[in-house]
Amino acid sequence: MALQLMLSMTLVIGMASCSKKSSSSASRATGWDVNSINGTAQNVSNKKQQAGPGLVFVEGGTFTMGKVQDDVMHDWNNTPTQQHVQSFYMDETEVTNMMYLEYLEWLKKVFPPTEENYKHIYGGASPDTLVWRNRLGYNETMTNNYLRHPAYANYPVVGVNWIQAVEFSKWRTNRVNEAILEKNRYLKKGAKTNDVSAESNFNTETYLIAPTSTFGGNEEIVLKDGKKVKRTKKGETAEEPKNVYAQRSSGIILPEYRLPTEAEWEYAAGANVGQREYNIYKGKKKYPWSGDYTRSGKRGTRGDQLANFKQGNGDYGGIAGWSDDGADITNEVKKYPANDFGLYDMAGNVAEWVADVYRPLIDNEANDFNYFRGNLYAKNKIGKDGKVEIVTKETIKYDTLSNGKIVARNFPGDLAQVPVDEQETYLRQNFSTSDNINYRDGDKQSTKYYDFGGSGDETAAEKRKQAMYNSPKHNVTTDSLGNMVRKYDKSSKRTTLVNDNVRVYKGGSWRDRAYWLDPAQRRYFPQDMATDYIGFRCAMSRVGQKSEKRKSPRN
Numbered sequence: 001m002a003l004q005l006m007l008s009m010t011l012v013i014g015m016a017s018c019s020k021k022s023s024s025s026a027s028r029a030t031g032w033d034v035n036s037i038n039g040t041a042q043n044v045s046n047k048k049q050q051a052g053p054g055l056v057f058v059e060g061g062t063f064t065m066g067k068v069q070d071d072v073m074h075d076w077n078n079t080p081t082q083q084h085v086q087s088f089y090m091d092e093t094e095v096t097n098m099m100y101l102e103y104l105e106w107l108k109k110v111f112p113p114t115e116e117n118y119k120h121i122y123g124g125a126s127p128d129t130l131v132w133r134n135r136l137g138y139n140e141t142m143t144n145n146y147l148r149h150p151a152y153a154n155y156p157v158v159g160v161n162w163i164q165a166v167e168f169s170k171w172r173t174n175r176v177n178e179a180i181l182e183k184n185r186y187l188k189k190g191a192k193t194n195d196v197s198a199e200s201n202f203n204t205e206t207y208l209i210a211p212t213s214t215f216g217g218n219e220e221i222v223l224k225d226g227k228k229v230k231r232t233k234k235g236e237t238a239e240e241p242k243n244v245y246a247q248r249s250s251g252i253i254l255p256e257y258r259l260p261t262e263a264e265w266e267y268a269a270g271a272n273v274g275q276r277e278y279n280i281y282k283g284k285k286k287y288p289w290s291g292d293y294t295r296s297g298k299r300g301t302r303g304d305q306l307a308n309f310k311q312g313n314g315d316y317g318g319i320a321g322w323s324d325d326g327a328d329i330t331n332e333v334k335k336y337p338a339n340d341f342g343l344y345d346m347a348g349n350v351a352e353w354v355a356d357v358y359r360p361l362i363d364n365e366a367n368d369f370n371y372f373r374g375n376l377y378a379k380n381k382i383g384k385d386g387k388v389e390i391v392t393k394e395t396i397k398y399d400t401l402s403n404g405k406i407v408a409r410n411f412p413g414d415l416a417q418v419p420v421d422e423q424e425t426y427l428r429q430n431f432s433t434s435d436n437i438n439y440r441d442g443d444k445q446s447t448k449y450y451d452f453g454g455s456g457d458e459t460a461a462e463k464r465k466q467a468m469y470n471s472p473k474h475n476v477t478t479d480s481l482g483n484m485v486r487k488y489d490k491s492s493k494r495t496t497l498v499n500d501n502v503r504v505y506k507g508g509s510w511r512d513r514a515y516w517l518d519p520a521q522r523r524y525f526p527q528d529m530a531t532d533y534i535g536f537r538c539a540m541s542r543v544g545q546k547s548e549k550r551k552s553p554r555n
Contacts, residue, residue, distance in 0.1 A: 047251040049543050052176050054099075055089035056342045057548050058268050065266055065362060065371070068520050069286060078520050081364035083371055085267045087546045090260060091537035093333035093344045094156035094352065095168065097147055100127065103168050106175070111198050111411070117393045118198060124398075124407035125167060127159035131532040142329065142532075154332045156350045156535040162503045162527035163407055165259060165353050165536040172538065173256040178202040180253065186246045191221045198393055201413045204253065206390060209380065209415060211245040213390050216413075259355040260539035261372040262504050262522065269346035269507065269519035271339040287517050288339040288346040294514050296337075307336055307348030307517055308510050316510065329532075330510050347517040350535035351509040357437050358502045358524035366440050375436040379424065381416040389416040401528035402474040402501075404486055437500050438468070471499040501527050509533035 051057060066080040107125055111118035132142040146152050147159070160168075181187045181202075188195070192202065200216035207214045207222075215221040224244060246253060260268070269288050286292050289306055296304045305325035310316055318324030326335060330349055338344045357374040364371070383389040390413065391397075397409040410416070419434035472489035479485050502524045508516035511533040515521070525534065 048545075050254070051089050052254050052257065052540055054091050054093075054538075055540055056092050057542070058088055058090050058264075058341050058343075059273065059547055060085045060087035060542070061267075061273075063267050063270060063272055065263055066520050069518055072515065075360075077360045078522050079361065081362050082368060083263050083267075083362075083364065084369050085263050086370050087542040088260070088264055089540040089542060090264070090268050090341075090343060091539070092338075092342065094350060094535045094537045095165075096154050096333060097157050098153040100157040100160070100168065101148065103171055106171070110196055110201060115198075117396065120398055120406040121408045121411070124405065125164055127157060127164070128161075128530045129159055131159045131530055154334075155330050156333060156345070158330065158350055158532050158535050159530045160353075160534075160536065161401075161530040162259075162353045162525075163401070164530075167407070169257045169259060169538050173254070173258075174202055174204050176257070177204045177207075177253050181207070181246055184246065184252055186223055187215075188221045188223060191215065195221055198412050201411075203411075203413045203415070204256070205415050206413060207245070208248060208253070209388050210390070213388075214413070255541045255543060257538040257540055259353055259536060261370070262354045262356040262506065263371045264539055265352065265354045265506050266519045268341055268343055269339070271341045271343070271346075273340050285519075288343075288519060289337065294517070305336075307345070307508070309348040309508050309517060310511055310513055312513075327510060346507060346519065348508050348512075349510060350533055351505045351507045351512070351516075351523075353534060353536040354504050354506055356504045357500060358498060358504045358522075359441050360498075361441065363440055373437065373439075373441075375431075377420045377424070377431065377434050377436070378417040379420050381418045390414070391416050400476050400478075400484070402476060402526070403528055404476050404484055405528065441468070469498045470495045471497055497526075498524065503527045505534050 062082060062084045064080050065083040066078040068080070071078075104122065104125060107122050111121040113119050113122045127147055129143050129147055132139040132146065146155070147157070175192070178187065178192050182189055182192060187202070195215065195218070196202075197216075200218060200221075202214055211222055212219075222245070270285055271288055272285065287294065287306070291297065294305055294307060294309070296302055296306055305318075308325045308327045308331045311318065311324055315324075317326065317328045325331070325348075327349075333349070334344050336345060336348070339346055355374055356372060359373055362371060363373075381389045391410045393412050395416070396412065398406050399409050400406050421434070425432050425434075470493070472491070472494050474489050475487040477485045477487070503526075504522055504524055506519065506522060508514070508518075508521075516523075525531070
């Protein structure tokens with residue numbers, strides 16, 4: 001009897017385990033096997049996002065954004081506000097010359113500057129090496145060598161304006177996802193180097209929306225989940241293809257690389273995770289490291305500077321023989337200790353572009369979660385055939401910047417974009433226009449010239465007068481012969497340099513005093529201009545859970 005009971009229990013347990021195994025892919029909504037719906041494979045596992053190349057994880061949280069020290073400059077532009085930042089990833093170091101040269105070499109190969117349609121692409125992406133020149137200084141060595149000489153390979157790239165930094169981030173997104181898809185057998189092996197051309201290349205968004213248009217529609221390159229190799233004890237066997245392209249639901253395509261927002265950058269630089277106790281801070285940091293001093297207090301490195309910055313008048317690195325910070329100009333990345341998030345050079349070396357358009361105030365009354373000023377919402381352009389429109393070499397758009405530099409707005413193979421319209425904004429409460437740069441600051445209602453009783457039928461001249469910020473308006477045009485005509489605004493009536501084309505940059509640099517090393521400090525610079533002290537690093541949004549691992553109390 002006992003034996004029969006044991007056999008019965010074993011049978012029940014076995015049936016239960018088999019049932020559990022067979023229903024692992026069953027839908028909780030319908031009970032269907034979601035891995036066989038329409039013959040396509042659905043990703044039902046709870047995959048965690050993998051960090052992209054060069055990135056480290058930054059767990060989000062709340063922090064005080066803004067001034068933590070005396071405002072000796074009287075800028076009044078960093079009033080403290082409480083903000084919350086969602087978890088994200090950030091580059092461990094600033095983008096280096098070596099990383100940027102990889103981008104330039106790819107552009108030169110794919111879009112040869114010798115071809116008329118592409119002649120402005122490489123030049124528009126190239127850093128401005130003349131930023132090193134000074135009227136009363138001899139800096140030609142850096143002008144000629146800093147970008148390309150191997151001695152500076154791991155130094156942060158400079159001479160890059162905000163627009164170029166954004167375009168590099170887009171390029172990086174495509175190259176990283178291209179490699180991921182190749183590794184997972186969705187793209188032919190080696191195509192990213194052997195088969196790439198101006199008319200045949202990879203774009204992440206194009207692949208997701210119209211995979212058959214990727215690589216010029218070459219089906220020998222863009223594969224439908226090619227046969228996967230399954231390793232067993234007896235050897236390797238090939239599974240049958242699932243006959244689908246990779247999708248967001250596949251869980252392998254990473255979100256875009258981008259510039260961090262100002263809130264993200266300041267949160268990551270402050271790294272208060274290293275001095276918290278339960279849900280309160282034990283103190284406030286003046287710099288990305290603990291303490292109020294720029295020198296190390298640790299026994300092995302006592303007296304060493306913790307960042308690369310200007311010590312005083314004529315002092316960029318200290319006395320020969322024992323240097324304060326080990327650098328005359330910029331320095332190789334990772335030469336100074338990382339902060340508590342594992343990020344290097346969040347103070348000093350070079351200041352860094354962030355995504356935000358500059359305004360003197362942070363409007364935390366409007367939003368205190370993932371704060372960002374600069375949203376320009378767009379959508380895919382639909383052609384006359386009802387399909388998404390792909391950019392070709394004949395439809396590339398170029399922009400002429402205020403300084404005359406010509407840059408490509410898009411590349412062949414990209415999805416053509418247009419601003420969102422009433423189809424997306426009608427009866428919405430969270431946004432009403434495509435351009436949200438001036439929301440609650442800089443719109444007509446914000447200016448002292450706004451006529452609340454007016455008809456709203458102002459002329460163009462009247463609208464210009466009502467602008468919130470009366471900044472210079474430089475103009476670049478082309479004459480009938482194709483020559484560029486630059487018109488510099490010489491008006492004496494301008495009252496500010498702030499407009500919709502100035503971007504925030506954060507952190508001190510090798511040219512700055514210690515005052516600017518405070519992560520809360522904020523400055524602005526025209527987005528189409530570059531300097532020898534501003535670089536950048538990329539960020540990536542986190543999808544899924546906030547934390548990487550289970551939390552435990554800290555005493």
